[in-house]
Structure formats: C-alpha cells, structure tokens
Amino acid sequence: MEKTNFKGKLTKNKALLGLVAIIFLAVFFLGASHKTVIINADNQVIEVQTVSSEPEKILEEQEIEIGEYDRIEAPSEDNIRSGEEIRVHRGREIRVIDGGQEAIRYTTWNTLEDILEELEIELNSKDRVNFDLEETIEEEDKIEITRVREGNREETVELSYSTEVKYVEDLDPGEERVVQEGQSGEMIETYIDTYENGEKVSEKLQGHEVIETPENEIIEKGEVNHFTTADGSRVEYSRKITMEATAYTAGYESTGKRPGDPGYGVTRSGTRVRPGVVAVDPNVIPLGTKLYVESLDGTRSYGYSTAEDTGGAIKGNRIDLYFENLSAAQRYGRRDVRVYVID
Incomplete structure (x- = not known):
C-alpha cells in the first residue's frame, strides 16, 4: 500500500484558505469604498x-x-x-460701477450681499448702493456703488473792525482825528466736506473759534449839525427848515391829469412819481436835493425823500408830499414839518 502525505496536503489547504481570505477582503473593501x-x-x-x-x-x-x-x-x-x-x-458676467469706475466682474451668487462678499468689495457706513443687500441681481442689472467720504477742513477768516465815531467840542465842524487805529481779527471756521466718488458735493459749518478779537477804529469829529431818525440813526444835515406840508397824488384831483394824458405821473425833473418824491419851491430847495421830512405833531414822519417836483401853489416854505392813493393824501391834510437838507 502507498503512504499518504498528510503534511503536504495540510500546507496546501492552508495556502488555499489564505488566498480565499485575501480575495474576500479585497472584494469587501472594494465594495465598501464604492x-x-x-x-x-x-x-x-x-x-x-x-x-x-x-x-x-x-x-x-x-x-x-x-x-x-x-x-x-x-x-x-x-x-x-x-x-x-x-x-x-457657473460664473456669470456682471457690470459693477464702483466709485465711478466701471468694470466687468464675474459672480456665482445671486443676492447683492453675497456678490459683494465674493468680489471682496467692502462698503463703508456712508457708501450707497442702488440695490438693497437682499435683492437678487439679474444679468441685465448694473451695480452702482457711490463712495461717500467726509473730511474736516479749517478755514481762516478775517474779522473786519468797525469804526466808532465820537463827536467832540474841541474840533471844528468837519475836522476829525484818529484816536485808535482799527485792527482786524481772526477766526477759524471748521467745516465738514462731503465727497461722492472723489468730488465735493457739500460743506457744512461745524463750528468756529475766534483766535483774535478785532479792535474798533475810534475817530473823533468836530460837532456838526445832526438829527436822530425814528430808528435811532444819526444823520448829518446842512440846514433845517420848518415848512407847511400838504399831500398830493398823480391823479386829476392834484394835477388835473388823468391816466393817458401827456405828462401823467411825470415830475418836473422828468422822473416818475413814487413814494419819497416831494414838490418844493426850487428857489428855496433846489431840485435833486436829498431831504428828510420830520413830523412835528407826533405822527409818523414822511422820512427820506428827494425834491423832484414843483407845484403852482408850492411857494416859499411849503412842501408837497407824494402819496400813492387819494385817501391817504386827504387824511394827511395840512401840517407843519421840519425839513432837513442832508446833501
């Protein structure tokens, strides 16, 4: 009888089992990674x-x-x-105008906020965009960014001095002397300028600071004739006359002329009648003289006026004051006034 080689068969079976295991594991892991x-x-x-x-x-x-x-x-x-x-x-083209500069950019997002983030475009707090951040931007849309910048600016302003006049008795009328020279001052004004896309669009005064206060010029003058108007103004005059005043209009009741008549509303000087025109006797007050008519009865003064007209009844120390309507002229009536010649 032949002898069986058990040892060789065992080795062969073990090798076969190992190969099967390797194939099994390979198939397992391959299936697992797929x-x-x-x-x-x-x-x-x-x-x-x-x-x-x-x-x-x-x-x-x-x-x-x-x-x-x-x-x-x-x-x-x-x-x-x-x-x-x-x-x-997929990236798509989009037009972007940033601070006035237009360019074609590419984006894969739809809302403005996402597009700006993708394109790494940052907005300052004052910048403006023509769409809301949540809006969807279509291909035909154009994103416009207005860059807004503010800057502080200082400006030096000269402060003018005033002239103060003092009337004294130790100088002759019309003579004057400078007691103190005037000196300008200086002020710093602070502005906030606003720029859009690099161009200045507005400025706002933020504040000011006086660096140097101006000093007034002081002049002494010899005492001259003057009067004080109802508003407190001091006015020099060359002479004053007490006169009898009446009132007139351009109408028929005063001039015998009607609208459409030759010379209607035209003064002796060739000017048009208007409030402030008065009629005088040229032998007393020459035509063209500047006057101030002051009331003496406590009523409102006629005020500044010019001698431009004459009248048949206006002779000597008489003056006729122009009013625009007849009722006002009739209410004025006849009264005494003081007339200052201020030329």
Whole structure:
C-alpha cells in the first residue's frame, strides 16, 4: 500500500484558505469604498458611481470642466460620502460701477450681499448702493456703488473792525482825528466736506473759534449839525427848515391829469412819481436835493425823500408830499414839518 502525505496536503489547504481570505477582503473593501454621488451641473442632475472622495476628482472623472470663475459646492472638500450632492455654480458676467469706475466682474451668487462678499468689495457706513443687500441681481442689472467720504477742513477768516465815531467840542465842524487805529481779527471756521466718488458735493459749518478779537477804529469829529431818525440813526444835515406840508397824488384831483394824458405821473425833473418824491419851491430847495421830512405833531414822519417836483401853489416854505392813493393824501391834510437838507 502507498503512504499518504498528510503534511503536504495540510500546507496546501492552508495556502488555499489564505488566498480565499485575501480575495474576500479585497472584494469587501472594494465594495465598501464604492459610492453613489449626485452631480448637479449645467441644469442637469446625474448619479455617478465612484471610489473617489474629492469633488474635483469626481467631476474630472465625469469630464465636467470647472472654469476660473466657477464655484463647487459640496458637503466636504475631501470626503464625499455616498448619496451626497456636488453642485457646480457657473460664473456669470456682471457690470459693477464702483466709485465711478466701471468694470466687468464675474459672480456665482445671486443676492447683492453675497456678490459683494465674493468680489471682496467692502462698503463703508456712508457708501450707497442702488440695490438693497437682499435683492437678487439679474444679468441685465448694473451695480452702482457711490463712495461717500467726509473730511474736516479749517478755514481762516478775517474779522473786519468797525469804526466808532465820537463827536467832540474841541474840533471844528468837519475836522476829525484818529484816536485808535482799527485792527482786524481772526477766526477759524471748521467745516465738514462731503465727497461722492472723489468730488465735493457739500460743506457744512461745524463750528468756529475766534483766535483774535478785532479792535474798533475810534475817530473823533468836530460837532456838526445832526438829527436822530425814528430808528435811532444819526444823520448829518446842512440846514433845517420848518415848512407847511400838504399831500398830493398823480391823479386829476392834484394835477388835473388823468391816466393817458401827456405828462401823467411825470415830475418836473422828468422822473416818475413814487413814494419819497416831494414838490418844493426850487428857489428855496433846489431840485435833486436829498431831504428828510420830520413830523412835528407826533405822527409818523414822511422820512427820506428827494425834491423832484414843483407845484403852482408850492411857494416859499411849503412842501408837497407824494402819496400813492387819494385817501391817504386827504387824511394827511395840512401840517407843519421840519425839513432837513442832508446833501
């Protein structure tokens, strides 16, 4: 009888079992790493089988090209799991005017806020945009950014001095002397200037500070004839006359002329009648003389006037004051006045 080689058979069986185990493990791990991934690109959704975990490699396997301005959206950059989705967002052109400079940019987002973030465009608190941050920007839209900047500015302003006149008795009328020279002052004004896209659009005075106070010029003058008007003004005059005053209008009751008649409303000097025109005797007050007519009965003074007219009844120390309507002239009547010649 032949002898059986049990030792050789045992070794051979062990080798066979090891090979089966290796094949089993290889199939197991290969099956475990194989996955189904969803790709959403170019308006198409497809399912693909892959063993890759990186989105770019998976897209490359499917010959899906990614451009310079495209964006890949995936749950993970290097560990895509079965059932997960990879989205490809294609870059699109968009017109952006930033601070007056227009350029074509590319974006994969839709709302203004996301677009600005992607393009790394920062807005200051005062900048303006022609869309709200939440608005969707369409391809035909144009994003306009107005850059607003404020700056402080200081400006030096000269403060003019005033002239103070003092009348004294130790100088002859008309003679004067300077007691104190006037000196201008200085003030600093602070402005806030607003610029839009580099151009100044407004300025606002923020405040001011007087650096040097002006000093008034003081002049002494010899006492001259003067009177004080109702508003407190001091007026010099060459002479004064007490006169009898009446009132007239341009109408028929005063001049015998009606609208349309030659010379209606025209003074002896050739000017048009108006409040402030008075009629005088040229032998007493020459035509063209500047006057101030002061009331003596406590009523309102006629005030500053000019001798431009004459009248048949206006002789000697008489004066006729022009009024625009007949009722006002009739109410004035006849009264004494003081007439100052201020030429």
